[in-house]
Amino acid sequence: MKRKQERARQKALGGGDNREKVVRDVQLPETIVVSELANRMAERVAEVVKALMQNGMMVSQNQVIDADTAELIIEEFGHKVVRVSDADVEQVIETADDKEEDLKPRAPVITIMGHVDHGKTSLLDAIRDAKVVAGEAGGITQHIGAYQVTTESGAVLSFLDTPGHAAFTSMRARGAQVTDIVVLVVAADDAVMPQTIEAINHAKAAGVPMIVAINKIDLPAANAQKVRTDLLQHEVIVEAMSGDVQDVEVSAHTGQGLDELLEAIALQAEVLELKANPERAAQGAVIEAQLDVGRGPVATVLVQNGTLKQGDIFVVGEQWGKVRALVNDKGERVAEAGPSVPVEVLGLNGTPEAGDVLNVVSSEAQAREIAEYRENAAKEKRAAAGAATTLEQLMQKAKDDKDVSELPIVVKADVQGSAEAIIQAMEKIGNDEVRVRVLHYGVGAITESDIGLAEASGAPVIGFNVRANAPARQAANQKGVEIRYYSVIYDLVDDVKAAASGLLSAEIQEDFIGYAQIREVFKVTGVGKVAGCLVTEGVARRSAGVRLLRDDVVIHEGTLKTLKRFKDEVSEVISGQECGMAFENYDDIREGDVIEIFTRKEVERTL
Ligand code: GDP
Numbered sequence: 001m002k003r004k005q006e007r008a009r010q011k012a013l014g015g016g017d018n019r020e021k022v023v024r025d026v027q028l029p030e031t032i033v034v035s036e037l038a039n040r041m042a043e044r045v046a047e048v049v050k051a052l053m054q055n056g057m058m059v060s061q062n063q064v065i066d067a068d069t070a071e072l073i074i075e076e077f078g079h080k081v082v083r084v085s086d087a088d089v090e091q092v093i094e095t096a097d098d099k100e101e102d103l104k105p106r107a108p109v110i111t112i113m114g115h116v117d118h119g120k121t122s123l124l125d126a127i128r129d130a131k132v133v134a135g136e137a138g139g140i141t142q143h144i145g146a147y148q149v150t151t152e153s154g155a156v157l158s159f160l161d162t163p164g165h166a167a168f169t170s171m172r173a174r175g176a177q178v179t180d181i182v183v184l185v186v187a188a189d190d191a192v193m194p195q196t197i198e199a200i201n202h203a204k205a206a207g208v209p210m211i212v213a214i215n216k217i218d219l220p221a222a223n224a225q226k227v228r229t230d231l232l233q234h235e236v237i238v239e240a241m242s243g244d245v246q247d248v249e250v251s252a253h254t255g256q257g258l259d260e261l262l263e264a265i266a267l268q269a270e271v272l273e274l275k276a277n278p279e280r281a282a283q284g285a286v287i288e289a290q291l292d293v294g295r296g297p298v299a300t301v302l303v304q305n306g307t308l309k310q311g312d313i314f315v316v317g318e319q320w321g322k323v324r325a326l327v328n329d330k331g332e333r334v335a336e337a338g339p340s341v342p343v344e345v346l347g348l349n350g351t352p353e354a355g356d357v358l359n360v361v362s363s364e365a366q367a368r369e370i371a372e373y374r375e376n377a378a379k380e381k382r383a384a385a386g387a388a389t390t391l392e393q394l395m396q397k398a399k400d401d402k403d404v405s406e407l408p409i410v411v412k413a414d415v416q417g418s419a420e421a422i423i424q425a426m427e428k429i430g431n432d433e434v435r436v437r438v439l440h441y442g443v444g445a446i447t448e449s450d451i452g453l454a455e456a457s458g459a460p461v462i463g464f465n466v467r468a469n470a471p472a473r474q475a476a477n478q479k480g481v482e483i484r485y486y487s488v489i490y491d492l493v494d495d496v497k498a499a500a501s502g503l504l505s506a507e508i509q510e511d512f513i514g515y516a517q518i519r520e521v522f523k524v525t526g527v528g529k530v531a532g533c534l535v536t537e538g539v540a541r542r543s544a545g546v547r548l549l550r551d552d553v554v555i556h557e558g559t560l561k562t563l564k565r566f567k568d569e570v571s572e573v574i575s576g577q578e579c580g581m582a583f584e585n586y587d588d589i590r591e592g593d594v595i596e597i598f599t600r601k602e603v604e605r606t607l
Pocket of ligand 1: 114115117118119120121123170216217218219222250251252253254516
């Protein structure tokens, strides 16, 4: 009886009889979760854990083991090891192109852009209210960052409820191009303004078609014709001016023209022939995300392809999770969300960022592995903050890469006249290989939005007699966007010309952002020497460059390994506070030395 049972068990395991064992190629990254290892070998987890124990490793199925250990086990089970690098963990994300016959029409995704106070928010609210109240009984919408409406003719449209160019561009910068159509709102009593131009340029840079909504048509001062002629100057030729950009006169207040606007959008969408495959593993983009007190991390995701279902395991940016619940824009629980549908996703392990891409994967281990890999990669990237895009690098890239034959730039100047002169000069520069393309130009300080646009397109920002404001400077430092300051057009032209021929000698100007004095030197095991300092001026910043000065002589230049305030690693310490600093790869620090902290991102050329 006992033997019989044993035989049955062996058979169930698939090992006992004389059937040939399948030898598998097992993809092995630098580290792997035990259960995933078992999964990849198609062996039982318990067997793998047992084998590990026999090798002296007491681990559970959820623990991570290193590749060398895993290799031993794989060989023990008689499979073949295929070592893959860290980045290969991303390969489990399904990227295969959809077959034509699997593609089904999907709703367009619309972003409303335009100058402040021209009525973006009012228009979004008006559209939603008009459509939802008419549609669902008692349908009270919930703000989740996006909503869907159905037009009179039955077309479904998805609106992103986060107006503003920064949102649009930062999403694009993070690799999520979600918008299919931009509605450019221009107030009829005001016409084209700086942010209108900005919006036009953002839309053009992203290659997204535009529809012009001439708003506030109810006002006595409304002059739609002036808007149309104004737009001509910015190469937006509306249909009324025999161009091909649709324009609709609307009023967010009276509701006039709203249906017409929606039909115009539907028409534009038809031309675009937007399609997606609802049958595949979902991919989407995060529109908004926050940590909700009661519900934990919540993200509004716009599904772009496939269908997101309850129970799906996914990775999103540096986070992962399992869909616990999906909530639509009406606050209702839904079981799934197909292409172009915005839903709130519950069940995340952390809060992702707007613009992060969500991908459904097949196992929790995979999701965790990818999230961990991304987190590490992002950390390394932040550490190597010097990886800024400089003019030279861009030019080199433009030359190396046959597809990129343009050097994109963003220009801000003190007056319209100089901005225009710069643009004209820039357009003349260029040879067979590279051309300069001005993505956006404007008058006034360099803003965060300029930096966003520059980052999204990998462009430097040129400031002519203007400076970047504080948030913009910070954003540029963080994102590695180069800002160049000029006060003589000739210099600027010269530099860009030189960059175009690959001859630009780097000219770096530094900004001193702070000084700190070493009060005491400690030895910390595992870290080395740590300087106990007092920041005497400005700020000490973890990501900045540092120099060690002894008697006013520079004796070392490098970066910081740590910046600590009490026990915590911090990114910044301000003047008057004490902190601990240690240099990367440098140990000869003494009491009384001065640490100079500087940034190098901004380059100034003046005559
Ligand atoms: P946003 O900054 O572009 O989001 O603009 P808002 O939607 O906040 O609108 C700015 C101001 O314009 C508000 O005071 C609105 O009440 C007003 N407004 C918006 N649309 C209309 C409209 O169609 N007609 C009139 N008369 N006022 C409008």
